[in-house]
Each structure stands twice: as structure tokens, then as C-alpha cells.
Amino acid sequence: MNCQWQMGVLVMRECGMPAAAGCAICSRPICAAHTMMGQNGPACPGCAAHTAGYGENDDTEIAGARDQYYSQYGGATQFGSRGYFSRPDSASMAQRGLQQKPTQQRQYDDKET
Amino acid sequence: MSTPVVEALSPAATQAVAAKVLTGAWSGRALVKLLGELEKWDVVIEAKKAKMNKLWIGSMIGAFVGFILMFVLFPYGIALFLIPFVLIFIFKKQLNGLEAADIPDELRKSVRPVLKQLGQDLHPEEKIKGTIQLTGIDESRCKLKKDLPPGHNRSLKLSVYETEVCDLRLPLADGSTAVLRLNNTFHKLERSYRTTRGKCKSKTKWKKAVTATAMLIPPVRWNWEPARMQKYVDKVNEKLSFAEKNGVMAARLDRYYKFKGIGNAPVATVPAEDIMKLFVRLSGMRPAGGTR
Numbered sequence: 259m260n261c262q263w264q265m266g267v268l269v270m271r272e273c274g275m276p277a278a279a280g281c282a283i284c285s286r287p288i289c290a291a292h293t294m295m296g297q298n299g300p301a302c303p304g305c306a307a308h309t310a311g312y313g314e315n316d317d318t319e320i321a322g323a324r325d326q327y328y329s330q331y332g333g334a335t336q337f338g339s340r341g342y343f344s345r346p347d348s349a350s351m352a353q354r355g356l357q358q359k360p361t362q363q364r365q366y367d368d369k370e371t
Numbered sequence: 372m373s374t375p376v377v378e379a380l381s382p383a384a385t386q387a388v389a390a391k392v393l394t395g396a397w398s399g400r401a402l403v404k405l406l407g408e409l410e411k412w413d414v415v416i417e418a419k420k421a422k423m424n425k426l427w428i429g430s431m432i433g434a435f436v437g438f439i440l441m442f443v444l445f446p447y448g449i450a451l452f453l454i455p456f457v458l459i460f461i462f463k464k465q466l467n468g469l470e471a472a473d474i475p476d477e478l479r480k481s482v483r484p485v486l487k488q489l490g491q492d493l494h495p496e497e498k499i500k501g502t503i504q505l506t507g508i509d510e511s512r513c514k515l516k517k518d519l520p521p522g523h524n525r526s527l528k529l530s531v532y533e534t535e536v537c538d539l540r541l542p543l544a545d546g547s548t549a550v551l552r553l554n555n556t557f558h559k560l561e562r563s564y565r566t567t568r569g570k571c572k573s574k575t576k577w578k579k580a581v582t583a584t585a586m587l588i589p590p591v592r593w594n595w596e597p598a599r600m601q602k603y604v605d606k607v608n609e610k611l612s613f614a615e616k617n618g619v620m621a622a623r624l625d626r627y628y629k630f631k632g633i634g635n636a637p638v639a640t641v642p643a644e645d646i647m648k649l650f651v652r653l654s655g656m657r658p659a660g661g662t663r
């Protein structure tokens with residue numbers, strides 16, 4: 259089994275390194291580098307970013323930011339079917355209800371002088 | 372103008388600071404590191420600036436007090452006035468040097484966080500190319516200076532400055548190229564007027580217009596699917612366009628901002644999150660199947 263953690267924000271792709279464990283939350287296989295340890299056991303960076311009791315690193319930061327950006331533009335529904343997210347990603351995003359999150363956009367008043 | 376020396380700056384950073392511009396090719400990691408160094412340097416400069424400003428004001432107060440004491444303690448009291456008086460000029464010169472060494476906030480607030488978040492999207496072997504300006508507003512960037520009809524003012528002067536903060540080409544892991552551009556235009560309006568009591572006063576108002584441009588140039592000709600993201604494009608503050616680039620169709624999303632300031636030029640700038648959202652939406656317009 260290889261690590262199924264998806265790296266990147268714009269060009270997402272699977273890590274592919276030999277898996278060392280399974281994420282205790284979304285159950286995808288993960289390699290040692292993508293295993294975060296916390297109160298629920300080993301977790302992938304995506305689950306760690308959304309669960310209390312896990313540390314932070316570049317991977318969790320990217321995972322958190324990615325979920326936040328994509329959720330505003332249709333989330334897994336809009337992107338997942340297009341091959342951007344792996345099945346476990348779409349599933350875990352759906353679990354967190356990211357698809358339903360409404361679009362939040364700040365408004366800049368262009369007419370203002 | 373003397374550039375203040377900060378210990379432990381790498382040769383690349385030292386060179387960039389001296390040239391006031393970063394230009395070349397870097398790996399993503401190297402550029403993030405270099406910008407991090409410049410950021411730290413900027414913090415040091417800011418601290419020195421604040422300290423020098425206090426010293427400068429202190430020397431002015433000292434000279435004023437010394438001026439009074441000079442008459443009381445004549446002739447030795449002259450030194451009490453002369454020393455702080457000379458210091459005023461020394462401190463002011465140092466302060467000007469520090470002002471010129473200040474690095475635009477865009478690097479910290481907009482560019483570096485974007486590069487960090489795109490770290491895993493970058494092509495592992497190819498390099499980021501482009502230019503980042505390390506100066507803010509200076510006279511060489513003045514595009515227009517003119518006296519406007521003063522109306523009821525004594526005078527009304529408009530100056531316009533333009534800066535291309537950055538123009539970066541980021542090679543992505545799928546073979547496409549992401550382009551990030553930030554352009555600033557400053558409008559400075561200096562108004563000099565007479566109050567009802569007959570005093571002459573002047574006020575300066577600033578307007579800063581920023582255009583953030585994100586572009587995705589695909590590795591092969593493909594048909595973009597803008598319909599999927601069109602509803603997420605802000606019709607007032609954003610513009611989506613497609614243009615032929617090197618034989619392929621590039622997708623481009625611009626976002627416009629306006630900031631105001633009184634006295635000093637506004638330092639507010641585009642949040643990194645907004646730039647990421649421009650890229651995410653462009654990415655969402657890629658044809659079905661993606662490019663994995």
C-alpha cells in the first residue's frame with residue numbers, strides 16, 4: 259500500500275511513498291512523513307488540521323488552507339468529480355460538511371474614492 | 372545614502388538589499404528563505420527607524436532647552452545648545468537612510484505566504500523566475516506631477532507613482548505555469564490652504580490602487596471550462612479573461628483594490644488568501660479529468 263495523502267493546492271497528487279500506517283480518522287494509508295500523532299492516534303495532515311489535539315506543520319497548514327479555499331467554490335462537489343481530489347479526500351471533506359459551506363466573499367467598494 | 376548593515380544576511384540577500392530589487396531564478400524553497408531573510412531585516416530596520424525617530428525628536432527638544440540655557444549659562448552654555456543642534460542633522464540623515472532601506476509590506480503580507488502555500492505545487496526541478504521590487508514610492512517611479520486648478524485652496528498638486536511590485540512565473544508540477552503580478556498605483560494629492568484665522572496649512576491625501584493578477588498557462592492546449600467558476604467571480608472587483616500565450620490559451624483573473632491614507636501613503640495591501648483564491652478558481656476551470 260502506498261501513501262494516499264494528496265499533496266499540493268493547485269496541482270494535487272498522491273504522495274505515493276510506502277504507507278506506514280492508516281489514518282485513524284479517515285482510514286487512508288499514510289507514510290511516515292505524512293503521519294501526525296495526536297490524541298486519536300495516527301492521522302493524515304488533513305484530519306489533523308481539523309481535529310483538536312494534533313500538532314501543526316507545513317502539511318497541515320496547506321491542508322487546512324486548501325479545504326478553506328475549495329469549500330468556498332463548491333468544495334468537493336465542484337472539484338472532486340474533476341479529478342482534483344482523491345476519493346478519501348472527497349469523503350473526508352463531505353464528512354466535514356465542506357460542500358455545503360456558503361460562499362463568503364469580502365466586498366471591496368470600488369466606487370469609493 | 373548609507374545602507375544600514377544587518378549581521379548575518381546571506382550574500383544573495385545583501386545583494387538584493389543593495390540593488391533594491393530581486394531578480395533571477397530560484398527554487399521555491401530558496402525564494403521563500405530569501406524573502407524570510409529580507410522580512411527579518413525589515414523588522415530590524417523598522418525597530419531602528421523607531422529608535423532613530425525618538426532620538427531625532429529628543430535632539431530637537433534638547434536644542435530648544437539648550438537654546439534657553441545658553442543665555443543663562445553663557446558662555447559655556449553654548450555647548451548645551453550646539454551639541455543637540457548638530458545631532459538633529461545627524462539623526463535626520465540616519466533616519467532618511469533608514470526610510471529608504473524600508474522594504475514594501477507586500478513581500479510579507481502577499482508574496483511570501485503565497486509562495487509558501489504553493490510550495491508543494493511547484494515543479495521539483497524547474498525554477499521560479501521573475502522580479503520583485505524592494506522599493507516603495509520614490510521619485511524615479513513618478514509618472515505624473517501636475518498642478519490642479521486650486522479652487523478655494525492656495526495650491527493643489529497631484530503626483531502619480533507606479534510600481535510593479537512583483538512579476539513571478541512559477542512552474543507547476545503538472546507542467547503548467549502560474550504567473551503572479553502585483554501592480555501599485557499611488558495618487559498623492561497635496562493641498563495647501565489658509566484657515567479662517569489666516570494660518571497656512573497643508574494636507575496630503577493618498578490613494579493606492581492595486582491590481583493583483585493571477586494567470587495559469589497550461590502545458591498543452593486545452594479547453595478551459597469557465598462556466599464552473601463564473602458564478603464565483605466578483606463582477607465588480609474582478610475580471611476574468613483568456614488570452615493566447617505561446618500557442619496555448621492562458622486563463623487570467625485580475626482583482627482590483629483601493630486603499631486610502633492621510634499624511635502617509637497607505638501600507639495596506641492584498642491579503643495572500645485573496646491571491647490564493649484567484650489561483651484556486653483558475654485551477655477549478657481546468658477541463659474535466661484535470662492534469663494529474
Ligand SMILES: [Zn+2]
Pocket residue numbers: 281282283284285286301302303304305306350
Ligand atoms: Zn485522515
Ligand SMILES: [Zn+2]
Pocket residue numbers: 261262263273274275288289290291292
Ligand atoms: Zn506520504
